[in-house]
Amino acid sequence: MEKNAKIYVAGHRGLVGSAITRNLQSNGYTNLLLRTRLEVDLTDLRQVLHLFETERPEYVFLAAAKVGGIQANNIYRADFILENLKIQNNVIESAWKTGVKKLMFLGSSCIYPKLAPQPLKEEYLLTGELEQTNEPYAIAKIAGIKTCESFNRQYGTNYISVMPTNLYGPNDNFDLNNSHVLPALIRKFVTAKDANAPSVTVWGTGSPRREFLYADDMADACVFLMESYTGDQFVNIGTGEDVTIKELAETVKKITGYTGDLVFDSSKPDGTPRKLLDVTRLKSMGWSPQTSLENGIRLAVDWYQENKSKFE
Numbered sequence: 037m038e039k040n041a042k043i044y045v046a047g048h049r050g051l052v053g054s055a056i057t058r059n060l061q062s063n064g065y066t067n068l069l070l071r072t073r074l075e076v077d078l079t080d081l082r083q084v085l086h087l088f089e090t091e092r093p094e095y096v097f098l099a100a101a102k103v104g105g106i107q108a109n110n111i112y113r114a115d116f117i118l119e120n121l122k123i124q125n126n127v128i129e130s131a132w133k134t135g136v137k138k139l140m141f142l143g144s145s146c147i148y149p150k151l152a153p154q155p156l157k158e159e160y161l162l163t164g165e166l167e168q169t170n171e172p173y174a175i176a177k178i179a180g181i182k183t184c185e186s187f188n189r190q191y192g193t194n195y196i197s198v199m200p201t202n203l204y205g206p207n208d209n210f211d212l213n214n215s216h217v218l219p220a221l222i223r224k225f226v227t228a229k230d231a232n233a234p235s236v237t238v239w240g241t242g243s244p245r246r247e248f249l250y251a252d253d254m255a256d257a258c259v260f261l262m263e264s265y266t267g268d269q270f271v272n273i274g275t276g277e278d279v280t281i282k283e284l285a286e287t288v289k290k291i292t293g294y295t296g297d298l299v300f301d302s303s304k305p306d307g308t309p310r311k312l313l314d315v316t317r318l319k320s321m322g323w324s325p326q327t328s329l330e331n332g333i334r335l336a337v338d339w340y341q342e343n344k345s346k347f348e
Contacts, residue, residue, distance in 0.1 A: 037065070037095055037138075037263055044069040044093035046078060046127055047100030052142055052200070054207040055255035056097050063259065069093050079122040081129070088130040096139040097258065098127050098180075102173075103144075106239075106307050108214030109170035117172035124180040128195065132187055140262050141184050141197040143177040143270065145247075145311055146170050155314035158199075158272055167308045185268045194266055198258060201274035201313050204332065205251030206339045210347045218248060218333070221285055222340050223347065225292040235297040236289070239304035242282030247274050247312050250332035253325040260323050274313035275325050281306075291334050 037043065043060060047053035048070045060068060069091050076087050078100050102119040109116055124141065131139045148156045149164030161181070166174045184195035208219040215223075221238065228236045257273045265271065279287075285298055318324075327335075340347075 039064050040067050041065070041094045042067045042069055042092065043095045043097070044091070045097045045099060046123075047098075049207065050099065050101075050103075051203055051205060051208045051251050052254065053097070053099035055205060055251035056099060056258055058252065059255040059259050078126055079119055081126045084126040085130045085133065088134040088136070092134060093131075094137045095262065096127065096131050096136050097262070098124060098139060098141045100127070101142075103209070104214040105216045105220065106169050106305055109173050113172045116170075117176050120173065120176035121179060124176070124183065128180075128183055128187065131195075132191060132193060137194065138262065139184070139193070139195040140258060141180045141195065142258070143181055143197055143199045144174070145199055145201050145272070145274070145313055146174045146308075147177050147181070147199060148311070150308055154310050155276065155312040156272070157314040158270060158317060161270075169305060169307060181270050188268050196261065196265060196267065197270035198261060199270055199272050199313070200254045201247040201249050201272070201311070203249055203251050203254055204336050206336070208251075208336065208340075210340060210344075217246065217281060218284065218288070218336070219340075221288045222292070222333070222337055223344075225288050225294045226337065226340060226344065228296060229292055229294040233296055235299050236285075236294065237299045237301050238281065238285050239301055240281060240306040241302045242280060242285065242300045244281050244306045244308065245278045245310040245312065246281065246284065247276075247278040248284070248329055248332070249274055249325060250327040250335070253327050253332075256326075257318065257323050261318075261321075264321065271318055272313040272315050273318060274315045275329075276313065276315045276319075277329075278310065278312040279329065287330060287333060288337070291330070291337050
């Protein structure tokens with residue numbers, strides 16, 4: 037990508053899009069196209085196509101999506117599949133109609149079968165049943181991968197897909213009802229410490245294993261792949277290491293300085309038993325993450341402490 041190329045980051049205010057935007061800006065890309073949801077409704081094809089026809093972006097990072105944790109995915113099933121299909125279809129179609137040079141679609145590691153072998157290799161896609169709690173969201177993301185692949189094969193486009201693992205960092209969603217596990221834990225422990233609460237309750241048994249990648253590392257991998265990778269096969273983005281939810285909660289507890297008790301509510305769902313990405317393909321290309329989990333959580337806690345008034 038040329039430093040002055042017009043680059044559209046769809047979803048630039050979210051966890052993923054804001055990290056990609058920071059990375060591009062820090063690497064000297066000066067012509068970024070950024071639009072808020074109020075300026076362009078990505079679920080409306082007419083608005084999206086108008087944006088592309090007017091602005092003519094050369095490169096697109098498709099980071100916009102409706103996202104949430106186990107509870108949100110399970111309750112708002114129709115919303116998750118419908119809105120995500122609309123967003124990605126509208127952006128990909130508009131990119132094709134206006135001759136975008138290259139597009140990156142960002143998916144999610146929940147696309148893999150619930151009981152697929154660990155760690156999760158890219159070729160395990162569509163080899164088994166999905167986790168029921170987030171199946172609609174996963175199906176939308178699988179459709180996005182296949183849409184990019186199909187455009188490449190039929191029209192010779194250069195659309196690539198990446199599958200990040202669980203992400204966290206600045207501009208994460210800290211809403212306790214529909215956030216992912218790590219931001220929810222950060223908010224719970226910070227709130228409990230501030231209130232001098234006797235205990236913090238964590239959903240599930242604490243036994244599931246999860247992999248976590250700091251958002252700025254993910255963004256660095258995305259820009260690296262946008263500059264160096266072309267192909268129909270999507271690429272996993274992760275650390276290749278995981279921890280139990282109990283270990284994660286204990287780390288957040290330590291970093292926040294909370295001294296009360298940790299309680300696990302086994303009546304709440306655990307979700308997938310384990311979700312670890314095989315990142316052999318990405319590492320073989322010469323990229324690896326730079327932020328340890330503990331350092332990343334410390335950065336995320338600091339960011340939440342500075343911005344927590346937004347979430348109250």
